[in-house]
Amino acid sequence: MSASIHESPQYSERSVRRYERIFGEDFLSTGGPETTHDICAGLNLQPGTRVLDVGSGIGGSAFYMSREFGCVVTGVDVLAPLVEIANNRAASKGIAGVRFLQGDILETDMPECGFDLVYSRDAMLHIEDKERLFNRLFSLLAPGGRIFISDYATGTGLLSTEFTDYIRDTGYFLRPIETYVSEIAAAGFVDVKGEDKTNLFVDILKREIERAESLPPNAEEGLSPEDCDYLVSRWTKKIGWCNSEQMKWGYFQARKPA
Numbered sequence: 001m002s003a004s005i006h007e008s009p010q011y012s013e014r015s016v017r018r019y020e021r022i023f024g025e026d027f028l029s030t031g032g033p034e035t036t037h038d039i040c041a042g043l044n045l046q047p048g049t050r051v052l053d054v055g056s057g058i059g060g061s062a063f064y065m066s067r068e069f070g071c072v073v074t075g076v077d078v079l080a081p082l083v084e085i086a087n088n089r090a091a092s093k094g095i096a097g098v099r100f101l102q103g104d105i106l107e108t109d110m111p112e113c114g115f116d117l118v119y120s121r122d123a124m125l126h127i128e129d130k131e132r133l134f135n136r137l138f139s140l141l142a143p144g145g146r147i148f149i150s151d152y153a154t155g156t157g158l159l160s161t162e163f164t165d166y167i168r169d170t171g172y173f174l175r176p177i178e179t180y181v182s183e184i185a186a187a188g189f190v191d192v193k194g195e196d197k198t199n200l201f202v203d204i205l206k207r208e209i210e211r212a213e214s215l216p217p218n219a220e221e222g223l224s225p226e227d228c229d230y231l232v233s234r235w236t237k238k239i240g241w242c243n244s245e246q247m248k249w250g251y252f253q254a255r256k257p258a
């Protein structure tokens with residue numbers, strides 16, 4: 001994990017408020033409730049499915065999986081303020097089947113083979129040591145258990161200085177989709193699939209820009225003009241990097257042998 005995530009302004013109170021206005025209530029990642037609904041529909045979730053949500057943020061996916069499918073969800077997130085928000089919201093929304101733990105997924109104490117599904121939305125980009133990460137996820141899954149990950153990736157061609165500066169400044173550790181797939185397989189997973197979802201990502205970014213521009217210009221109900229400018233310029237750059245095949249967004253799925 002990049003130690004600097006604790007000092008980074010990316011998940012400050014202001015930033016979380018800003019993200020949530022764009023992604024949707026309880027979400028800090030691409031597509032918010034919409035992508036979560038579509039992804040979960042394909043995961044064969046059942047009442048009692050034991051889910052580990054890695055980098056659970058402020059809880060949106062965990063709430064959804066518990067409410068809609070009756071899953072039992074453990075969220076782990078390295079940032080204590082986000083874990084506190086998630087636990088408070090679970091209590092105020094009356095959602096019993098979720099719990100949120102503060103910790104680094106590489107180190108948090110959890111039962112081996114204790115989960116049926118490891119699920120993670122746009123969080124693994126923060127973790128440098130992918131070999132250790134995928135070995136850890138493998139050991140946490142029950143035999144026959146599955147992983148679903150959405151994550152940022154890079155293209156396979158040359159990357160511009162502007163894009164590599166962005167990766168460095170955000171503290172991300174990105175690789176091509178194909179490399180990601182090989183790293184998952186190297187941990188012992190089978191049926192490993194990496195899907196390029198960049199077109200969907202760009203469509204969502206465009207809609208999120210429209211949403212940002214349509215919100216009232218105040219920090220109480222909408223976005224301050226500075227927040228709106230920041231989001232629109234950051235999202236526009238991401239669209240440009242995707243169009244030039246430097247930036248990718250992928251879905252990764254795999255299974256631990258039974």
Ligand SMILES: C[S@@+](CC[C@H](N)C(=O)[O-])C[C@H]1O[C@@H](n2cnc3c(N)ncnc32)[C@H](O)[C@@H]1O
Binds near residue numbers: 027028121
């Ligand atoms: C872009 S946010 C996504 C949050 C949530 N998955 C969502 O979709 O709303 C990435 C999250 O990963 C968490 N994270 C980063 N490194 C982590 C680590 N090593 N262990 C656990 N969580 C981590 C961050 O604190 C942050 O909440």
